[in-house]
Amino acid sequence: MVQSPPREAPDRRRRDRGAVGFLRDLVVIVVVAVLASFLIKTFLIRSFFIPSESMENTLQVHDRILVNELVPGLIPLQRGDVVVFKDPDTWLVGQEDYAAPPSNALQASAEWVLSLFGLSAQDANDHLVKRVIGLPGDHVTCCNALGQLSVNGTPVQEPYVVKQPGTDRVSEQDFDVTVPAGELWVMGDNRYNSEDSRYHPTSKHKGFVPLDDVVGRAFVVSWPVSHWSWLSNYPGSFAGVGPPSK
Template structure:
């Protein structure tokens, strides 16, 4: 009979040593692997947050009613590595220093109204913003006061601008409470560069509102932008 074996009831040898040690070996292996698994999970989370998807909360009312105060959105940070921002998309960007009331608040969220080369004007005879001669019907997203039912006008200020190449004209959906391209254009005395943001400043595209759950929705480009022709 080999060492470490004892006869069972039928007289056959059973390796008690290996049967007792095997569970301990598996248990020890799990605890050794756990730090590695945790490290990999943390690394993946960091990579995803840095380069792929990140959550953002909404700190102001500049995008109401589309985005309410303290809403949470998911932002795709990878998409603009393969394409440029499009009219109608909601984007997060690093704001120029002159746009910030608080130097620490450097990331803004707005809607892209016009891209490089576009001719954006306010307003036509019906009070609508036009892009390359096409009037925008903005009822789907412009702010509506929940108490009075009154909707924001597209702009209280007139402007007539050709957006420089590789720059964006962005506006909040709550026009009367948004520090955006229109507001900067007026403040900076008609300086188009100061009123627009670089496409390279865009961090990513907001694609879903996930919190609060009852307010959750996917973001799509409003249909009115489909009729905007390319810049001439």
């Protein structure tokens, strides 16, 4: 009687090949994930935290926002856009509240997940977030008899602005500037508690922000869940603003 050969060895070889295949697939998945996270962080989206009150009530302290890095490289900026930019002229010197906020367990977990995809910005404390008011060439003035600022001679209604109680002025100080080529005039929404373009007239860029320093346009509040919202650039507010005069 002929006996069948033992099946133990072929079964073990199949198991070994299966283990090798699994490890190979795992390595491929990890490499693709790392590459994808690098590409996302470099070219598409990053996450930043809000360290101060300067953009209230649009953004609250310790909010997380997602930033579209295709702006302004491939997609042009518009007046009213909320932008993140690198500190152009040591605006942040002496402002200790720009340190990263402490996180509870749930926030830390969310930040860890974001970091896996390259979305968490570890250098967020070197950046600021403000709203674009003036584009290159724009003539921005404040304030008219109604307390409004004007862009290229057109008064702008700004429903997002937090004003000082008892006044209709959107800025405590007057200004009259023309935005140079390649730069922006930016302001916080919490106008009486925002150190923005108005407060750096003697700096290298005289308060303007170079377009090259803009990381991207913030488009959504991603954390906490209770603050989830899309960020508007209020196109109706700037709809009547014409191009800058030549």
